[in-house]
Amino acid sequence: MLSRRFLSKLLSPNGAKNFKRSLAIGSKIPELTKDRYPVRRGEFAILNKEHLQFFTDLLGTQRVVTDPAECESYNIDWIRSVRGYSTCILKPKTTEEVSKILSFCNDHRIAVCPQGGNTGLVGGSVPVFDEVVLNTALMNQIYDINDTSGVLICQAGCVLENLDTALAERGLMMPLDLGAKGSCHLGGNVSTNAGGLRLLRYGNLHGSVLGLEAVKADGQIVDLLSTLKKDNTGFHLKHLFIGSEGALGIVTKIAIQCPAKPKAVNLAFLGLNSFENILKVLTQAKRDLGEVLASCEMIDESTLEVCTDNLKLKSPISNFPFYMLIETHGSNNEHDQEKLNGFLEDVMGNGLVLDGTVTNEPSKMKNIWDLRERITEGFIQDGYVFKYDVSLPIENFYSLVPEMRQRLANDEEVVRISGYGHLGDGNVHFQVSCRQFSQNILNKIEPFVYEFTSKLRGSISAEHGIGFRKPKYVHYSKSAESIVIMKQLKEMFDPNGILNPYKVIPN
Amino acid sequence: MARVLVGVKRVIDYAVKIRVKPDKSGVVTDGVKHSMNPFDEIAVEEAVRMKEKKIASEVIAVSCGPAQSQEVLRTALAMGVDKGIHVEVSGPEYETLQPIHVSKILAKIAQNEKIDVIIVGKQAIDDDCNQTAQMTAGVLDWPQGTFASKIEKGDKDITITREVDGGLEVIKCKLPAVLSADLRLNEPRYATLPNIMKAKKKPIQKLTPKDLGVDVSPRIKIISVEDPPTRQAGQIVPDVDNLISKLKEAGHC
């Protein structure tokens, strides 16, 4: 069926693909992190011949990348905001190899940057200086999918979308979904406690990850790979590795609880006039759609333009100040459609929603989701993007955007100030894009954004983590006591500080 | 103003992975998401634009198939078509329904409805036949303009820009005529909520091939449906020299 394949390319040129590599190449290369930011290299060893010899003896020459051109894409993050200058990328296949690498690095004080799909948005996944990159791309084995319990066991380097495809064959689905699915690794998702597009329905990874295996900085393998839904034996150590961004250890295997793949999926894309109406529609969606509501996202007009103008995607409706995406998952399409149609007729009837479309055709749903999932990619074309990921009380969800528009009203360097995000979870992605990096703009945004968020008792990092960009701002969301405990844990798990130095933990 | 007929086929959605039935008698369709054949969507869009430009007075969509075909008719109605006709063909009869049958059905309806222009997709993405427009023109003895990437209606004739190998061909033909839509003819719209709601009240007429005097007895027998051969796993070679020697070994250079 040639035409089917041809069509899926032509009608949807934006299909899931690995755009990571192509992004780093051929477009502007960011300044070296060490030059752009005031940061000093730690007392770590400089890589020498003996070190490299050890790595090649262990992995062979193929899995030790030293060619500078090839190293480059591992040194630059997805949104091209930071750049390290590592000259050594390691690609282990097994936990034992990870263990031997770490034990050697720990003994020789070699700093290590754990890396999955390198789609992280806070500069955590690439070296700051010359840290050795430990990339999990070849740790991509699926060990087991249990049809009855829905438990998937796999290696940390499995690409999220590949897992979803494998699960679909068995009538199951990953509990998380995000725009980076074609590139990000499950290990990276777990290490950042990624949220994504269906968290509203399926909860976060602290709930769905049943167990994991990790390697500590000294090479010790910690087996927490329980596959049990209930396991109250002792402390729940797995949670320390979920969301700790490679600071405490390297996650090597994961057991995750997967829900049944919904038989009925419907998606509505709506146009609205005001943020107040968005809140009303959200409330009504929760009430009227109840148990079938799976996603509730919002996009403002300026954000949608990065898709329609920069990426040339087509919007199903004309322009409105705000848009919402509402997806339902259920087991009976007639039932879901009846609910959804009733809801839509209501919100159209009472004037909350001005226009929209609704579909259950997979191809159309995919094209509509592209308008949400490809936003991050679209922003890159503006130039440089200052990206923030905050949780705010729902009434204040959008308040950062008007506030910042006022603050930066006279700055001509700014291309766009906009907000979109996981409305149902109270998590807004706020960004200011400029033609290029600007210290002046940065000074006007930070720490203002964090102070603003903190005053509203929000979180300065809802789902992307702390990485390189935010350690000094952690205190806006965490008490002094909890920061002390974080430091003590770091000291205990990684006394030499070789894992992801300069990141996550405040100085 | 012209009366326009469009054909809309319900096919497995192009984003869905196709599975062959274990007994190789066909592909699995139960519980599989379907949608309107993408080329038919383009045909509908063109017809609706003709109506919006007041070139067309009425647009009628026809779908031949099982009861669920009404879903694609509803989509067509929500896109702006005025009336739907569902020609019910189901079960084993539908499995062997071919362009030869569909073209006779379309021809008959075109005559009954006094149609001036028939637009269908250039092919359906399930059987890839690319025959319906041509056969319908044959049955009616009307001129045909296939693979249209541009349609301009004149008073008594219609000008069609066709995508042909190596370029474009512009032809003019008399009305009534049969046209088939190519990918670049237009970009179909999404059905919007107000129109989806309005579409619920638009009429869908139900007919059978018998009502139209069309014999749909099978002209083919399906012997076996097979998966395409699976692509052999690739091999990673360490360098160019190695690549060349491997290619030589395999007799490729």
Ligand SMILES: Cc1cc2nc3c(=O)[nH]c(=O)nc-3n(C[C@H](O)[C@H](O)[C@H](O)COP(=O)(O)OP(=O)(O)OC[C@H]3O[C@@H](n4cnc5c(N)ncnc54)[C@H](O)[C@@H]3O)c2cc1C
């Ligand atoms: C287009 C796009 C959309 C996104 N959407 C969302 C979203 O909706 N929700 C959301 O939460 N995030 C989102 N993100 C950011 C998100 O954090 C990442 O996409 C993803 O979770 C990171 O996975 P990764 O494999 O790319 O990890 P990387 O980027 O490689 O690494 C992320 C961090 O985890 C560490 N790490 C990676 N693997 C391991 C491991 N095995 N063990 C220990 N540490 C490890 C790294 O050192 C780094 O600190 C998005 C990113 C993009 C580019």
Ligand SMILES: Cc1cc2nc3c(=O)[nH]c(=O)nc-3n(C[C@H](O)[C@H](O)[C@H](O)COP(=O)(O)OP(=O)(O)OC[C@H]3O[C@@H](n4cnc5c(N)ncnc54)[C@H](O)[C@@H]3O)c2cc1C
């Ligand atoms: C009839 C019955 C039915 C039950 N059914 C279930 C069931 O379905 N599922 C289930 O999981 N359990 C069940 N349990 C056991 C369950 O653990 C307890 O009922 C409940 O969770 C304990 O609450 P509690 O306030 O009584 O705690 P306690 O019994 O007082 O304490 C339990 C433990 O927690 C500690 N603790 C108590 N409060 C605190 C605190 N504030 N901070 C720190 N430590 C504290 C105590 O030192 C002790 O170690 C059942 C028990 C009974 C008697």
